[in-house]
Amino acid sequence: MLAMGDGSHYDSTPDGEFRWGLDGLIGCKQARETGIRLSKAHEHPQEQGYATGTAPYSYRYERQTAGEKWPQMVADEETAPVLQRIFQTYAASEASAKQIAEMLHRDKVSAPISNRNRNRADRVWSGDVISGMLANRRYIAEPPAKWRALDARDVFDRVQARPASKVQRKAQGQRSCIFLGLLYCQECGRRLSPTYFPQGVYYQCGSKSSLIPCDLARESVKESDVRGQVEAVFADFLNGIPAATPAAVIETNEIKIARLRKQLELVGDRYESEGTITREAYQAKVAELKAQIKALEEQPVKAVDPRELLTLGPAVAQG
16 A cells, blocks of 8 residues: 655555655656656747757857847857858868867867856867857858848858868768777766777767866777777687587487477367367468478588677767
């Protein structure tokens, strides 16, 4: 029994198991309802042209009038020229996103995080940050919005139409990794993230982009080194398994055939003695079992080396 009310509850199950289950159901329902409310809260301002979520670089939120329900996203006049410089440089030259990031770092331009919060330690610009800006359609006020576009539409279109550099194309063509989502940092337990370079894939602690990085955030390990260690472990294991000889394969097939013949006898008994299946079902089942027996009898036999089973196939990463 479980009674709830007036701040008291009585659960007769061991360790309160019934109450745990009830609390879980209530929690799931509340989480779902909260998610729906938040989703609707975001949809409504977006339908009226207001922005939701974190303001991108060179924008900030500001209430225009006292009675306005949602704050408007307005341009940050201090950093807007930096954003326009990024778009114009990328559109008018062959500079990559990484090269633009290095240029801004040399010119001592504050990175987005340190620009928003002066108390935080400075973060350097990166190619990923620049690439994200170049693809952000909110800079041209899309979807139709109340905020002012910071980049001209023709410049934005030229940026999107510019082909990737040779290094970028080569890296994108090789963006496959074997251990995606399988490696974790031994210091903080975060998942290791792959980074792609022309010379190979490197894994690094996911805390490198966190405000509180762990002690191993700057360390990285090459995928080929991890692969060599994993293959060595599996090779030692497989070396202890004897090869499957032709005689062993034949013996295994004979066991399977004997099992199928036994099933044939049981089907015949059910049809002739018990009458529990129809003639059509009996004939179909007999044909199926005989076909399986014939396939096993005619199967070509060859020896199998268990070390041939050791194949580490790549898992293609998105993005």
